[in-house]
Amino acid sequence: MADRGRLARFVGCIAFSWLVWAGVDASLVRETAAGTSRRCCACLVGWDVKPPSGGRPGMGYFMISVDRPFAELAPLTDPQSWSFCNPLDFAASNVAMPSACSTGNAAPLPSPPAPGSTWSGPLFEHFRVLSPPTQACDPNQSRFRNILEIAAVRTATSLRYDYGLCDSIDHRVNCTDGPGGITWDCGFTALQQDGAGSVLKGVKYLRFADGLGVNAWVEAGMRAMIDDIRDHEVCCGMTGSVECPKCAPPERLHVTPPAPLCPSAP
Numbered sequence: 016m017a018d019r020g021r022l023a024r025f026v027g028c029i030a031f032s033w034l035v036w037a038g039v040d041a042s043l044v045r046e047t048a049a050g051t052s053r054r055c056c057a058c059l060v061g062w063d064v065k066p067p068s069g070g071r072p073g074m075g076y077f078m079i080s081v082d083r084p085f086a087e088l089a090p091l092t093d094p095q096s097w098s099f100c101n102p103l104d105f106a107a108s109n110v111a112m113p114s115a116c117s118t119g120n121a122a123p124l125p126s127p128p129a130p131g132s133t134w135s136g137p138l139f140e141h142f143r144v145l146s147p148p149t150q151a152c153d154p155n156q157s158r159f160r161n162i163l164e165i166a167a168v169r170t171a172t173s174l175r176y177d178y179g180l181c182d183s184i185d186h187r188v189n190c191t192d193g194p195g196g197i198t199w200d201c202g203f204t205a206l207q208q209d210g211a212g213s214v215l216k217g218v219k220y221l222r223f224a225d226g227l228g229v230n231a232w233v234e235a236g237m238r239a240m241i242d243d244i245r246d247h248e249v250c251c252g253m254t255g256s257v258e259c260p261k262c263a264p265p266e267r268l269h270v271t272p273p274a275p276l277c278p279s280a281p
Contacts, residue, residue: 054250056082058262060214062241063270066234072199072222072281073230075237076270079215081249082259085208089174090131091251092204092215094138094165100251106141106158115139115162116181133169137162137181152190159196160184164276172208179276188227198222201277215249218272220281 061078081088091100097108110127112120113136121139128134143158162182168175179201186196199222207214219237223229271281 053246053259054253054256056257056259057245057249059241059245059265060263061266061268063268064234064237064241065271067222067230072220073233073237074218074220074271074281075240076218076268076272077216077241077244078268079245079249080209080212081215082212083249083253084211085172085174085206085213088213088215088249089169089206090129091248092174092176092206093130093132093167094140094163094176094178095127095130096251097140100248104142104144106143108138108140110134110165111137111139111162113137116164119162119182119184121160121162121184131169131174133167135166136164138165138178149190155190157186157188159186161197161200163200166276173206175203175205177203177274177276179274179278186227188229196224196227198224199278202274203272203276215244217244218274220274220277 058080059077060080061076063074063076065074067073090096095108095110098105099108107121109121109123112118112122112124114120115122115137121141123139124136139160139162141158141160143156145154145156148155161180161184163178164181166177180197180199183195183197183200185192185194187193188196199220202217202219204215204217207216219240221233221237223233273280
């Protein structure tokens with residue numbers, strides 16, 4: 016089970032807590048629990064997950080209400096902030112040179128845009144996860160290195176980042192290195208001011224190369240990704256703890272939101 020948990024973190028591409036397997040919807044179980052102490056208060060309002068099927072990607076969708084001001088949360092939704100908010104799993108998430116999509120050159124842009132601003136261009140991501148060492152592999156670190164195309168739109172009360180895969184550089188899985196590794200990695204995050212708080216919506220479409228044997232865990236990874244965004248990512252940079260009220264049960268929405276930087280309609 017421990018290996019399955021690490022793989023769930025891996026395929027979701029974000030710091031996952033292992034509470035989602037064994038056939039239960041951990042998001043629903045945890046949302047209906049009593050109020051608890053957290054760094055900030057956030058409730059999952061709506062969600063959906065789908066596994067990869069018939070050559071199509073898996074999907075994870077979420078809508079989260081956060082008791083945190085829009086202006087404070089906006090910079091943390093910028094893809095540049097992935098490695099700041101989650102340094103354990105993201106070794107890098109930097110704006111790359113304009114030619115990165117065609118050259119695979121992941122060198123950082125010397126003067127990147129301010130996080131939370133309206134910018135478009137390539138972003139290099141290096142996602143990693145450590146597993147227990149084996150006799151054949153020590154240290155045992157799996158990773159994917161990719162170039163994503165980012166496009167942002169901002170108003171006074173909203174901020175949206177669309178992203179899509181433009182180059183899957185290389186990967187390491189089960190101590191084996193190889194080129195590429197991801198065929199779909201696209202979606203968006205959309206932040207909206209909601210009174211004194213914010214609402215964060217997002218979707219991720221993800222599919223790995225079939226030969227890696229990882230796609231069976233995408234659905235579990237998406238469930239854990241949603242939990243982690245609600246419990247940790249929206250509270251990035253906050254310290255201390257607050258008592259949060261009980262959340263209403265979230266609604267499974269059965270949606271397939273469009274994402275303009277996906278290679279085709281999911």
